Amino acid sequence: MKSIYQLKKEIVDVGRRTYERGYVASNDGNISARLDESKVLITPTGVSKGFMRPEDLVLVDYDGNVLSQGKRPSSEVFMHLCIYKERPDVNSICHAHPVYATGHAVAGLSLEKCVLPEVIIVLGGIPLVEYGEPGTEEFFKPVLKYLKDHDAFLLQNHGALTIGSDVLNAYHKMETLEHFARISYIAQQLGGVHVLPxxxxxxxxxxxxxxxxxxxxxxxxxxxxxxxxxxxxxxxxxxxxxxxxxxxxxxxxxxxxxxxxxxxxxxxxxxx
Ligand SMILES: [Zn+2]
Structure with a gap:
């Protein structure tokens, strides 16, 4: 099992990469990691993912009670906790607004077609999840419907969500999703997406x-x-x-x- 310090460092590092790649603007997005069967680390509200310090991260229990001093957790903390309860294999969650993936989500387009080998192997189809108001239960309730069979999601008129076995694994899925969304966009400009048989x-x-x-x-x-x-x-x-x-x-x-x-x-x- 990883130490709390190690996990904090991984979240800070992935937060910086998320910000530097333009997957979020301002203080958008949130990242979390399961510490053990009673505690989760999550990014704080109101802090840029590009400039977090390990001590900014918030420790919560599975009911959402804050166990650490200092900052308050992301407003999406209950979505993260709900996913951890539903998927025992998931140890980290990334939520961001990468432009090509979010562009598809705003246009009402899913990325479910089987096009790129790496994407099919790692992610399968990427569903478009119905819109819900951010920061409320309505936001993550529609995700639950797809949760059992998917590790990456487009959130209608909002952004993207990926889940994985550890912090890097969840983040890499976000990179794969955004890369696929960019390629799909370009293929559409060049005449259309060829779907694998x-x-x-x-x-x-x-x-x-x-x-x-x-x-x-x-x-x-x-x-x-x-x-x-x-x-x-x-x-x-x-x-x-x-x-x-x-x-x-x-x-x-x-x-x-x-x-x-x-x-x-x-x-x-x-x-x-
Ligand atoms: Zn968001």
């Missing part, structure tokens, strides 16, 4: 188990050649029991080298 998507899902990716995310809307919907994740090699996929912190980040090798193999196989 069902067979290729199935191969990528099978590869999750081989490459130790614990994702269970489903893909509900991708176009298969026959035009059927592609709900292939459930009942496939990926298990829907998140607890069964628990791994020690830090071991679930995808090994990029292996991923590139695997994608190359899949492409070569396809070419003949």
């Amino acid at each position: 069902r067979d290729d998507v199935e191969q990528l899902i099978d590869a999750r188990a081989r490459y130790g990716v614990p994702a269970t995310a489903v893909c509900q809307t991708c176009d298969s050649p026959g035009g059927e919907s592609c709900e292939i994740y459930q009942g496939a090699s990926a298990t829907t029991n998140h607890n069964a996929n628990l791994k020690p912190s830090g071991s679930t980040d995808i090994d990029r080298e292996r991923l590139v090798k695997m994608v190359t193999e899949a492409v070569l196989k396809k070419l003949g």
Whole structure:
């Protein structure tokens, strides 16, 4: 188990990266990490994610009681706590407003189509969650509907949310989501998004188990050649029991080298 100091440092570091990459403006966004079965660390309200100090972070219990001195927790603290209760495999949560992802969320477009191999393996489809007023229960209630089967979400007219096995894992999913949103935007300008056929998507899902990716995310809307919907994740090699996929912190980040090798193999196989 990581020390409280180590976790604070990770959140501060990821906060700086979130701010520097322009995923948030001003004091927007919030990041949290599960410390143990009774406590969670979360970013404070009213502080830029780019300029946090470890001592700014707020320690809360699972009822939202503040256990530390100093700053008050993010106004979205109850969303974070609710997600930790619902998903025992999740140890960190990132919420930000990256422009391309949020642009899709404002335009009412989900990112559920199966387009990029890395995204399919790590995130599956990314649903567009119905709007709810920030800082209230209405904000996170709609997320719960998608929570079991997804690790990344677009929040309608608001922003993006990612969850993961540790702080870096949750943050990397935010990077992957925003990168995918940018690529989708550019592809649309260049004439349209080509969706991978069902067979290729199935191969990528099978590869999750081989490459130790614990994702269970489903893909509900991708176009298969026959035009059927592609709900292939459930009942496939990926298990829907998140607890069964628990791994020690830090071991679930995808090994990029292996991923590139695997994608190359899949492409070569396809070419003949
Ligand atoms: Zn927000």
